[in-house]
Amino acid sequence: MNAPLVSGPHTHQARSVSRIMALVMLALLPATLLGFYNFGWPAITLFAVTVLTAVLAEAGCLLIAGKPVRPFLLDGSALLTGWLLAMTLPPWAPWWLGVVGSLLAIVVAKQVFGGIGQNLFNPAMVARVALLIAFPLQMTTFVGPQPLSSPNAPSFLEGVAITFGDEAKLDAVSGATPLGHVRTELDRGTELTQALNGYYAPLSASLGDTSGSLGETSALLILLGGLFLLFKRVISWHIPVAMLATLGLLAAVFHGFDPTRYPGAGFHLLSGGALLGAFFIATDLVTSPVSARGQLVFGAGCGMLVYVIRTWAGYPEGVAFAVMLMNACTPLIDHYIRPRIYGRDRAGQPMVYDVQSGEKS
Amino acid sequence: MKLFRIRGGVHPDDCKALAAEQAIVDLQMPELLHIPVQQHIGAAAKPVVQRGDSVRKGQLLAHSQGAISAPVHAPTSGRIVGIGNYPAHHPSGLLVRTITLQPDGEDRWCDDLPPPMDPFNSTPDAIAERVALSGIVGMGGATFPSSVKLNLRNRYRLEKLVINGAECEPYLTCDDRLMREHADQVIDGIRIMAHALGVTHTVIGIENNKPDAQRLLHEACARFGDIDVVGLPTRYPMGSEKHMVQTLTGLETPARALTADIGVVVHNVATAHAVHRAVRHGEPLISRVVTVSGGAIGKPANLRVLIGTPVEDLIDYCGGLTSTPERLISGGPMMGQLLPGTRVPVVKGSNGVLALTATDVGIASEMPCIRCASCVDACPCGLLPVEMAAHARAGDLDGTVRLGLTDCIACGSCSFVCPSNIPLVQYFNYAKGELASRQRAQHKQLETKRLAEQRTARMEEIKRKKREAMEKRKREMAAKKAKAAAAPAERSAQA
Ligand code: SF4
Ligand code: SF4
Numbered sequence: 001m002n003a004p005l006v007s008g009p010h011t012h013q014a015r016s017v018s019r020i021m022a023l024v025m026l027a028l029l030p031a032t033l034l035g036f037y038n039f040g041w042p043a044i045t046l047f048a049v050t051v052l053t054a055v056l057a058e059a060g061c062l063l064i065a066g067k068p069v070r071p072f073l074l075d076g077s078a079l080l081t082g083w084l085l086a087m088t089l090p091p092w093a094p095w096w097l098g099v100v101g102s103l104l105a106i107v108v109a110k111q112v113f114g115g116i117g118q119n120l121f122n123p124a125m126v127a128r129v130a131l132l133i134a135f136p137l138q139m140t141t142f143v144g145p146q147p148l149s150s151p152n153a154p155s156f157l158e159g160v161a162i163t164f165g166d167e168a169k170l171d172a173v174s175g176a177t178p179l180g181h182v183r184t185e186l187d188r189g190t191e192l193t194q195a196l197n198g199y200y201a202p203l204s205a206s207l208g209d210t211s212g213s214l215g216e217t218s219a220l221l222i223l224l225g226g227l228f229l230l231f232k233r234v235i236s237w238h239i240p241v242a243m244l245a246t247l248g249l250l251a252a253v254f255h256g257f258d259p260t261r262y263p264g265a266g267f268h269l270l271s272g273g274a275l276l277g278a279f280f281i282a283t284d285l286v287t288s289p290v291s292a293r294g295q296l297v298f299g300a301g302c303g304m305l306v307y308v309i310r311t312w313a314g315y316p317e318g319v320a321f322a323v324m325l326m327n328a329c330t331p332l333i334d335h336y337i338r339p340r341i342y343g344r345d346r347a348g349q350p351m352v353y354d355v356q357s358g359e360k361s
Numbered sequence: 362m363k364l365f366r367i368r369g370g371v372h373p374d375d376c377k378a379l380a381a382e383q384a385i386v387d388l389q390m391p392e393l394l395h396i397p398v399q400q401h402i403g404a405a406a407k408p409v410v411q412r413g414d415s416v417r418k419g420q421l422l423a424h425s426q427g428a429i430s431a432p433v434h435a436p437t438s439g440r441i442v443g444i445g446n447y448p449a450h451h452p453s454g455l456l457v458r459t460i461t462l463q464p465d466g467e468d469r470w471c472d473d474l475p476p477p478m479d480p481f482n483s484t485p486d487a488i489a490e491r492v493a494l495s496g497i498v499g500m501g502g503a504t505f506p507s508s509v510k511l512n513l514r515n516r517y518r519l520e521k522l523v524i525n526g527a528e529c530e531p532y533l534t535c536d537d538r539l540m541r542e543h544a545d546q547v548i549d550g551i552r553i554m555a556h557a558l559g560v561t562h563t564v565i566g567i568e569n570n571k572p573d574a575q576r577l578l579h580e581a582c583a584r585f586g587d588i589d590v591v592g593l594p595t596r597y598p599m600g601s602e603k604h605m606v607q608t609l610t611g612l613e614t615p616a617r618a619l620t621a622d623i624g625v626v627v628h629n630v631a632t633a634h635a636v637h638r639a640v641r642h643g644e645p646l647i648s649r650v651v652t653v654s655g656g657a658i659g660k661p662a663n664l665r666v667l668i669g670t671p672v673e674d675l676i677d678y679c680g681g682l683t684s685t686p687e688r689l690i691s692g693g694p695m696m697g698q699l700l701p702g703t704r705v706p707v708v709k710g711s712n713g714v715l716a717l718t719a720t721d722v723g724i725a726s727e728m729p730c731i732r733c734a735s736c737v738d739a740c741p742c743g744l745l746p747v748e749m750a751a752h753a754r755a756g757d758l759d760g761t762v763r764l765g766l767t768d769c770i771a772c773g774s775c776s777f778v779c780p781s782n783i784p785l786v787q788y789f790n791y792a793k794g795e796l797a798s799r800q801r802a803q804h805k806q807l808e809t810k811r812l813a814e815q816r817t818a819r820m821e822e823i824k825r826k827k828r829e830a831m832e833k834r835k836r837e838m839a840a841k842k843a844k845a846a847a848a849p850a851e852r853s854a855q856a
Contacts, residue, residue: 006452007787009773010715011373011531011694012723017731017780075728117729117781236738290734290747334748341765342368342603342742343616348765350616353623 017116020285021076023234027225028083028280034221035214038145039091041159043214047086049163050098054082054106061111077116081105084124084280087215088273088320089131092143095163097135101127121327122284128320142177142211177212179272180316212272219270226279238292240278242299243306244269250307262311274306277319287327294330294337301326362564362591365611367604369741370596371774373531373695375570376721380534380654380661385542387665388678394436394462394669395447395706396422401498402505403429408460414441417471419645422460425493431506431709432496434645435471436667439464450691450708454701462669474643480553485514488557488640495639496646496709501525501536501600501629502692504710507636510628511557513621520624522560523609524551524633526567526574527593527600530693533713535650536630538663540567540574543634544581550633552585553640558626563588564609565630570595597695598772602627604741616768631712651711653679656718657686666707673703675714686716694721695773728781736775736785742768746775746785753788758799761792769793 036044058078062069085101109126113119132139146153154162210217229235248269254262268274273281282288282302289298302322309318340346399405406423410416416435423433442463446456475495480488493508513519528536540547555563565582567575569592582588593599593608603614605627612623620627631649638644647668654661659680666675672691676682690697692713700714707714736746744765752760766789775785 006688006699007771007773007776007784007790008690008697009373009695009777009786010688010690010697010699010717010722010724011777012725012782013371013373013778014723015735015778015780016725016782017728020731020733020780071726071728077731115729117731236734285731285733287732290732290737290745292738334745338745339368339737339740339743341616341744341768343614343618343768350618351613352615353612 017075017077020234021080023232024080024229024280025076025083027228027234028087028215029225031215031218031221031225031276032083032087034218035087035091037148038217039143039214040146040148040153041156042154042162043091043159045160045163046089046091046093046095046098047083047214049095050086050089050102051079051082053099053102054078054085057103057106058111061107061115065111065115067115072116075116078106078110081110081123085127087276087280088124088128088213090139090142091214092162093138093141094165097131097138101131104130117286119286120330121324122281122287125281125320125323125327129324132315132320140180142180142213144211145217177210177272177316179310184316216273216276219275222275222279226275229279229283235279235283236292236295238295239283239288239299239302242296243278243282243303244274246300246303247274247307248303250304254311268307268310272310272317273319277302277306277323281319282323282326287323287330289330289333289337291334291337291339293339294333297333297337298326298330301329362589362609363611364591364593364608367607367741368743369739369774370598370604371739371777372595373597373777375595376531376654377534377537377570379532380652380663381537383534383538383662385535385538385650385663385665388667388670388675390437390464390466390468391667391670391674392463393442393671394439394464394667395671396433396436396460396462396669397447397449397706397708398423398433398458398460400433400450400504400668400708400710401431402503403427403431405458406430406433408444408458410441410444410460412441412444415439415465416441416462417469419474419647420471421645422462425496425506429506429509431498431508432494432645433460433668434496434647435462436647436669437462437464438467438469438471448701448705450700450705450711452699452701454705459706477643478640480640481556485511485557485559488553491640492557492636495635495644497632497635497639498646498709499629500631500635500649500709500712502696502710502712503629504708507628507632510626511554513619513626514558517619517621518624519558519560519621519626520562521610521626522551522555522558522563523606523620523625523627524563524565524630525600525602525605525627526565526571526578526630527605528571529568529595529597529600530695530697530713531597532654532715533652533693534654535652535663535712537571537574539634539650540571540630541577544574544577546637547630547634548578548581548585548588549641550635550637551582551588551628551630553636554628554633555587560626561587565590566593566599566605566609567591568593568595568599598741598770598774601741601770601772603770646709649707649709649711651675651707652713653715654713655686655715656721657682657684657716659683668709669706671704671706672700672714675707676703676716682716684718687719687722688715688717690715690717695777696771725782727783730779730781730783733780735778735780739774739778741772741774742770744769746789749792750783750785750788753792758792758795761789762796766792766796 055078059069062072082102085105105123105127109121109123110119248265251265251268255264289295305322305325306318309321345351404426407426408423410422417438420435422435425432440463443461447459448454449457489508489511497507498504575592579590606620606625607613614620635646648665650663651666652663653675662679689700691700691711749761749764769789773786
């Protein structure tokens with residue numbers, strides 16, 4: 001058999017890996033900038049440290065593995081991983097949290113698996129989960145917004161000082177996230193409405209005027225970014241819709257069941273990393289299923305796990321765990337859920353028609 | 362008319378503006394014509410002329426061989442200067458049996474062309490026979506002998522004729538021009554085919570990026586009640602036979618079956634035009650319209666070209682190459698094939714000659730798969746190109762087949778969208794080649810085994826016969842001996 005050297009197609013869509021990554025970053029930008037504004041210089045410094053470490057770690061791994069550094073670095077995937085990780089860190093966390101996190105994400109979760117496209121788990125979420133387990137205190141010390149324009153916001157130098165170890169300042173302003181607060185109060189037996197009082201208002205949750213991770217606080221801007229990605233066809237609707245619908249539905253059902261114990265759908269959807277997770281993390285191309293139906297299952301699984309973890313497990317926030325657990329199921333989902341092949345039924349057998357036309361007998 | 366959605370597909374930049382407004386022009390007579398005896402799917406035709414023969418335009422050069430084959434005719438008058446091997450119109454550039462004709466410049470028709478027919482007073486068989494004798498094959502690129510498709514009526518209950526005017530490949534405008542400039546002839550050819558197939562309804566599918574063709578065909582067929590011109594969404598691969606039928610009828614052709622199994626036959630517009638010429642004028646298929654286009658072509662054009670014309674003549678006519686093309690291809694950029702050079706001849710299935718620049722091609726170097734599922738979303742056949750390629754790359758042919766390799770139509774949508782520029786189709790083509798050679802080997806093995814068994818059986822038979830013969834001889838000997846022993850005793854008794 002004389003295999004032709006080059007097969008068609010002889011033309012190509014103008015979309016490359018780096019372009020996809022760039023679009024995702026563009027979509028993340030508004031929420032990130034708001035995070036910078038709200039949490040000030042410490043957040044900006046932490047972000048820079050995290051992202052820089054991710055990129056350097058990638059370069060180092062590529063060098064060691066003997067792969068070409070330039071094209072792989074330029075694909076932007078390491079930058080994006082660092083970025084996503086930074087988004088989920090407490091904004092005034094110490095510098096080494098970002099460094100350790102980025103190293104975990106790039107070296108352990110990505111390059112050890114064989115580099116881009118080979119990893120089973122979402123690198124940013126591996127790092128986040130590992131950090132949460134290893135450094136629970138630092139990972140759950142949140143600050144309320146200190147907008148850059150406000151008089152008591154730390155200056156640039158103070159910001160750098162906070163990121164690089166001035167914990168005194170941090171203790172003075174720390175506060176819990178709505179999810180964390182509700183969780184603690186509920187565990188103490190406080191009624192939900194009381195627990196929510198002063199800690200959760202849908203408006204501030206949408207606008208990001210609340211304490212939380214660097215880039216997770218503004219539901220509105222994240223939603224905007226997500227819609228942009230949908231519009232640009234970087235992601236499909238299946239995962240976000242399935243995940244948010246499942247989460248919202250479960251929350252609504254339990255809320256209806258006992259409103260004093262279970263917060264409603266709005267609270268769950270707007271708080272913490274639910275939206276960021278649904279649009280930016282669960283949709284990670286590498287670690288999610290490839291078929292549309294598989295993505296629906298995957299998204300629904302994520303939504304359910306987020307609810308279960310937030311409500312009954314030991315952590316107030318469950319997005320990272322949920323996504324990682326579902327990542328582990330991706331190969332299975334891809335194996336069992338496949339698109340229907342043209343001209344065949346779901347079982348793979350050629351279709352049979354029962355019409356008058358067709359072969360004469 | 363209600364249209365049905367098909368799965369997947371892509372939207373390449375159609376680049377048709379380059380040549381769409383260029384009216385069809387006749388290319389000047391080339392110095393030599395190289396006419397391969399096999400320009401179709403099936404058995405090669407067998408030459409009936411010899412070196413040194415003088416031939417007239419339209420004269421039979423090689424006649425068809427067997428049930429699936431097509432004859433080849435002289436595109437002009439002249440002298441046969443050779444029957445030998447010449448590079449094929451195929452990426453391999455393999456040498457294939459080719460008749461070389463030197464035109465005498467007089468372009469004289471041969472006297473014994475078949476007479477014009479009145480198709481609507483002829484039997485379907487007579488029409489199919491005329492189409493067969495005229496060497497008409499699927500001109501959309503598939504090159505399946507058209508008469509065989511017209512004869513499907515004998516085996517299938519047919520309801521609908523679908524005419525493929527989608528021309529969904531970027532750059533190509535030859536069918537568009539044909540529909541715009543020869544609408545009446547195209548419609549006539551379509552009606553002849555519908556009559557030959559015995560169908561009551563005909564649908565002409567034309568993508569919406571060809572509004573002029575839609576309008577002109579619509580006007581041309583308005584007075585016949587049984588033909589509909591339908592605008593199709595501009596989406597590649599709309600021109601894929603099974604997908605087009607599904608868009609128009611909602612019926613999906615079962616895997617490994619023909620559209621005829623669901624009562625539909627598909628023909629191309631250029632084929633319809635050729636049928637018109639053959640039936641109404643007795644002219645065999647000796648020329649076709651070819652789009653010459655691409656970023657490296659000086660003046661893109663649509664040319665009417667004699668079969669056998671070297672590709673370089675087409676390019677020269679179009680102002681030559683403005684730069685060294687990144688790829689020189691035959692057909693469209695999605696499914697076309699590389700040409701091994703510009704010496705190769707135009708054949709019946711060539712609808713385009715494209716010289717594409719690096720910018721036109723736009724394929725960057727390959728990167729690892731990021732499992733983005735773009736290929737899965739793009740595949741019109743519901744396959745998982747990413748998984749199939751992974752298995753093919755690992756050399757796991759069985760796994761590739763299990764994932765649906767044989768259902769892949771090689772449309773290229775997956776490679777087209779892959780952000781990592783992975784040549785997926787190349788893997789599939791390679792795997793298909795492997796599969797074919799494995800099947801051949803298996804077939805051969807079976808055949809060898811069968812022959813060996815036959816031989817053993819024959820040997821056994823011979824042995825058995827020998828043994829029987831020996832035994833028979835032994836018995837005879839024994840009988841003789843016994844007789845001999847008895848005889849002296851008798852004699853002595855008499856004495
Ligand atoms: S389109 Fe390319 S990169 Fe994306 S999943 Fe398919 S093969 Fe992988
Ligand atoms: S080439 Fe095959 S696998 Fe790729 S999109 Fe077309 S049918 Fe699907």
